[in-house]
Amino acid sequence: MHDVRSDGDAILRLDNVNKHYRRARSGQADIIHAAKDVSFELERGQMASLVGASGCGKSTVLKMIAGLIPPTGGEITLRGEALTGPNEHIGIMFQQPTLLPWRSVMENVLLPIEIREGRNAANAARERATQLLEMAGLAEFANAVPAELSGGMAQRAAICRMLVTQPEILLLDEPFGALDEFTREQMNVEFERICRSREATAIIVTHSIQEAIFLADSVFVMSPRPGRIVKRIDIDLPRPRTPDMITGNRFNEYVREIHDLLFGSGEGASHD
Amino acid sequence: MTDKETVDPEVLIALAENERKTLIERTPQWLLVLLFGAAVVTVWHMAVTYSGISQLVLPGPYQVLQDLIFTLNNLFTGGYVAHATWITLVEVVFGFLLASAIGLTLGMIIGATTLGRKAIMPYVVAINTMPKVAFAPLFVAWFGFGIESKIMMAAFISFFPVTINTAAGLAATDSNMSMLFKSLEANRWQTLIKLQMPYATPYIFAGLKLAAVWSVIGVVVGEYMGGGEGLGELVRVAASQLRVGRVFAQILLLSLMGLSVFGFVTLLERYFVRWRR
Numbered sequence: 001m002h003d004v005r006s007d008g009d010a011i012l013r014l015d016n017v018n019k020h021y022r023r024a025r026s027g028q029a030d031i032i033h034a035a036k037d038v039s040f041e042l043e044r045g046q047m048a049s050l051v052g053a054s055g056c057g058k059s060t061v062l063k064m065i066a067g068l069i070p071p072t073g074g075e076i077t078l079r080g081e082a083l084t085g086p087n088e089h090i091g092i093m094f095q096q097p098t099l100l101p102w103r104s105v106m107e108n109v110l111l112p113i114e115i116r117e118g119r120n121a122a123n124a125a126r127e128r129a130t131q132l133l134e135m136a137g138l139a140e141f142a143n144a145v146p147a148e149l150s151g152g153m154a155q156r157a158a159i160c161r162m163l164v165t166q167p168e169i170l171l172l173d174e175p176f177g178a179l180d181e182f183t184r185e186q187m188n189v190e191f192e193r194i195c196r197s198r199e200a201t202a203i204i205v206t207h208s209i210q211e212a213i214f215l216a217d218s219v220f221v222m223s224p225r226p227g228r229i230v231k232r233i234d235i236d237l238p239r240p241r242t243p244d245m246i247t248g249n250r251f252n253e254y255v256r257e258i259h260d261l262l263f264g265s266g267e268g269a270s271h272d
Numbered sequence: 273m274t275d276k277e278t279v280d281p282e283v284l285i286a287l288a289e290n291e292r293k294t295l296i297e298r299t300p301q302w303l304l305v306l307l308f309g310a311a312v313v314t315v316w317h318m319a320v321t322y323s324g325i326s327q328l329v330l331p332g333p334y335q336v337l338q339d340l341i342f343t344l345n346n347l348f349t350g351g352y353v354a355h356a357t358w359i360t361l362v363e364v365v366f367g368f369l370l371a372s373a374i375g376l377t378l379g380m381i382i383g384a385t386t387l388g389r390k391a392i393m394p395y396v397v398a399i400n401t402m403p404k405v406a407f408a409p410l411f412v413a414w415f416g417f418g419i420e421s422k423i424m425m426a427a428f429i430s431f432f433p434v435t436i437n438t439a440a441g442l443a444a445t446d447s448n449m450s451m452l453f454k455s456l457e458a459n460r461w462q463t464l465i466k467l468q469m470p471y472a473t474p475y476i477f478a479g480l481k482l483a484a485v486w487s488v489i490g491v492v493v494g495e496y497m498g499g500g501e502g503l504g505e506l507v508r509v510a511a512s513q514l515r516v517g518r519v520f521a522q523i524l525l526l527s528l529m530g531l532s533v534f535g536f537v538t539l540l541e542r543y544f545v546r547w548r549r
Binding site: 068086088094096101102115145 | 449451452454458466
C-alpha cells in the first residue's frame with residue numbers, strides 16, 4: 001500500500017534516543033532521565049517487546065515512537081524519515097481499551113478513519129471494519145455499546161480500532177495488563193495470530209516476562225534509572241506460538257535469562 | 273443452585289436467620305412516607321387547635337386544604353391563577369433557556385481554552401460569591417416591570433451551575449482517551465465535539481438540573497421586586513392580606529413548576545446519557 005523501497009532493511013529505527021523529564025513541584029532543577037541512549041531497529045514484520053519493571057521508561061519509549069511526547073535527544077526514523085509527531089502509519093493501543101462509551105463498537109472501530117478522513121470515508125470503511133470485527137469474534141457486537149462488553153472483548157475491539165487504518169507499525173502499551181490471567185493468555189494467542197496474518201511490525205510494552213517472550217521475535221530488556229536497554233534477546237521459537245510452549249524448556253530458559261537480567265542472578269529464580 | 277443436593281434443614285434455619293429483616297425494612301417506602309406525612313399533619317392540627325394560635329398567623333391543615341382546592345379549581349377553570357401560572361411558567365422557561373445558553377457558552381470557553389480558564393474563571397467565581405438576589409432591584413430598573421426583568425433575574429441566578437459544570441466536565445476528560453485522540457491527530461475542534469462534549473454531558477445535566485430549580489427562585493425574586501402578573505405577585509398580595517393558606521397553596525404551585533422543569537431536564541438526560549449505566 002505504500003512505496004517501500006527499503007524492503008528487508010529497518011522500517012523503524014531509534015538512534016540514541018533520550019528523554020528527560022523535569023519533576024513537577026520541586027523548587028530546584030530536578031531532572032529525571034527516563035530513557036537513556038535507546039537504540040534499536042525493527043524490520044518489516046518483526047515483533048519486539050520491551051520488558052522491564054514499572055518506571056523503567058518502557059512506556060516513555062513507546063510514547064516517543066507514537067509521537068505523543070518529544071524526545072530530548074536522538075532521532076526516531078520511519079523508513080528513513082524523521083518522526084516528529086503522531087503519524088497515520090503508526091497505531092497505538094493502551095492498557096485500558098479507551099472505547100468511547102457513547103458510541104457503538106462499530107462507531108468506535110471507525111473513529112480513527114472518521115477523525116483522519118471524515119465521516120464519509122468512515123462509512124465507506126464499514127465493510128473493512130466488519131471483517132476486522134469478525135476476525136476478532138465480535139461480529140455480533142458491532143451495534144453493542146462498550147458497557148455490554150467484557151474486558152477481553154473491549155480490548156479486542158480496541159485492537160480492531162488500531163488495525164482499521166492499516167498502520168505499518170503497531171504499538172501496544174501493556175495491552176492485556178488489566179485482564180485476568182486466563183483471558184490474557186487467550187488474548188496473547190489471538191493477537192499473535194492476527195499479527196502473523198498481516199505481517200505486522202509491532203512493539204509490545206509489558207511487565208510480564210512470559211508475555212514478552214510469547215509474542216516477540218526479539219525481547220529488549222530494560223532497566224530503570226536511567227531507563228536503558230540492557231540486552232536484546234532473540235526468541236528462537238517457531239510460529240505460530242502455542243500455549244503449551246510456555247511450559248517448554250526452551251521457553252523457560254528465556255524466562256530465566258530475562259528474570260536474571262531484571263532481578264539479578266543472586267536472588268534465586270523460582271520457576272522450576 | 274441447579275445441583276440436586278438435599279439441603280440440611282438446619283441450613284434453611286440459618287439462612288432464614290441471616291435474611292431476617294426488621295419491621296421498618298419490610299414495610300414499603302410509600303407507606304412510610306404516607307405515615308410520616310400523616311403524623312406531621314396531626315401534630316400541626318393539634319398545635320393549631322390547642323395552642324390558641326390565630327388562623328391569621330398559622331392556619332390549620334383543613335383551612336390550607338380548602339385554600340388549595342380553591343386555588344386548583346381556579347387554575348383549572350382558567351381563572352386568575354391560571355393566568356398567573358402561565359406568566360410565571362413563561363418566565364421560568366425563558367430564564368432557564370437563557371441560563372443554559374449563557375452557561376454552556378461560558379463553560380465551554382472556560383473549560384476548553386487556557387485563556388478562559390485563567391482570565392475568565394476568577395470572575396465567574398467572584399460573581400457566584402455575591403448574594404445575587406440583592407441585584408433584583410437593579411434588574412427591575414434595567415429591564416422594567418414586564419416579564420423581561422424576571423427572565424433576566426432567573427438567568428442571572430441560574431447560569432452559574434451550568435457554567436461551572438460544563439467547564440468541570442470538559443476538564444475531566446479521561447487522559448487515556450485524550451491520548452488516543454492525540455495519536456489520531458485529532459484537531460482541537462474534533463476533540464471538543466467528539467470527545468470532550470460527550471464526556472461532559474453527565475456533568476452538564478447535573479448543572480442544568482440545578483439551574484431548573486434556581487430559575488424558579490430567580491423568577492419569584494424578580495416578581496417580589498418588580499410586581500407583574502405572575503404567581504410571585506399573587507403570593508406577595510396574599511401574604512400582605514394575611515391569607516396564609518393561599519400563600520401555601522400558591523407556593524405549592526411554584527414547587528410543582530420547578531419540579532416539572534426538573535423532570536423535563538431529567539427526561540432529556542435519560543435520552544442523551546443513556547450510554548451511562
